[in-house]
Amino acid sequence: MKINASRLQQHFEAMSLIGKIGETGTCRPTMTTLEKEAFTLAGGWMKEAGMSVRIDDFGNLIGRLEGRNPALPVLMMGSHLDSQPYGGRFDGVAGVLCAIEVMTTMTENGIQPERSIEVISFADEEGWRFNKGLFGSRGILGKLEEGELNRTDKDGITRRQALLDFGCDPTRFTESEYKPGSIHCFLELHIEQGPVLDMAAKPIGVVTGISGPIWWTVRLKGMAGHTGSVPMPIRKDPMVGAAEIIMAVNEIANQVPGAPTVGSVATIQVFPASRNIIPESCTFTIDLRDIDLERRNRYEKQLLDRIDAICKKHSLTYEISEDTRSDPRYCADWIKDLIRTECKNLNLDAPELMSGPFHDALALSYACDYGMIFVRCKDGISHNPLEYSSYEDLALGTEVLYGTVQGVLKRG
């Protein structure tokens, strides 16, 4: 191997001490002293790799290795060092530390690339603190939405205040933005966060794309009444409607065996939630994702028809509000080819798979071509202190990333 696997392992071990919870967990919220500590540590490694280091006004940590021709669009790599409140050691961290290892190896080998290379740890990928993620990666592309700085965390701290406390200046965002065309491509290595590679006993996967989620909030309204007296035939029970819709979501997402479609109802609120009142209303969320947009559109239509029919059947009214709609985003064929070639060179049989969760690469996909390398994680467990990828697999992924970067540079 060209990269240094034991150095990589040491970096993971050192990083996992920052915000450590329990034996193997991490709690490293975005824009906190813990994340600053992580930035200081990773920034030191970036400097050792010959990179200049800065934190921009969105709170992104950026290491840059100047190319011989700095005017060329930059090759960008990275992920995030913030974690879920009850998270693991590898989600996001892998994409940053493996990229730093690639750069250290390049510098050790005396490679000065023609185009500049940047490694970024993006601010607030996870999104739980302010209920909106991909902050840093959307930020550098000028894609923040109205009112984002006024979002508050559970302690009432606004995003604006958190940024100021972190040393960022929200009035200077535009200076941290990347102009259209200034990013050549984006590479992200990430743990799979699903069981596909582990079940296939393959350490590395080539990502084909990131599936697009539709997030809805559905409100069903019926008629409250005494559970002991209202005869069954005249009830307007939104809970029964919700139950049928939940089943419909599950059936629709299951239509094609083996397809990557997923559909879930994961939250539900009932009003007034008394055991002897037939509910008056029921509110729940739907999450429908697919990598195939045409199929997702078809399923969306089916679901709307089912919701309408179910509500009619139970004499309910309903309201659907859309919280998120994002199209599937496909990885660039030429980058997939480079990753595949590198896997072949390493005698790896790397399956192709899509990503159900989104990543910083989703934001970058609107600005440049992108590619992703997945590393197997045990039992597909993630967003959980039990999340685990072996250092052998992470080293392999880093070796693939190293080769991919050389391929991108060679291509010019």
Ligand SMILES: [Zn+2]
């Ligand atoms: Zn992540």
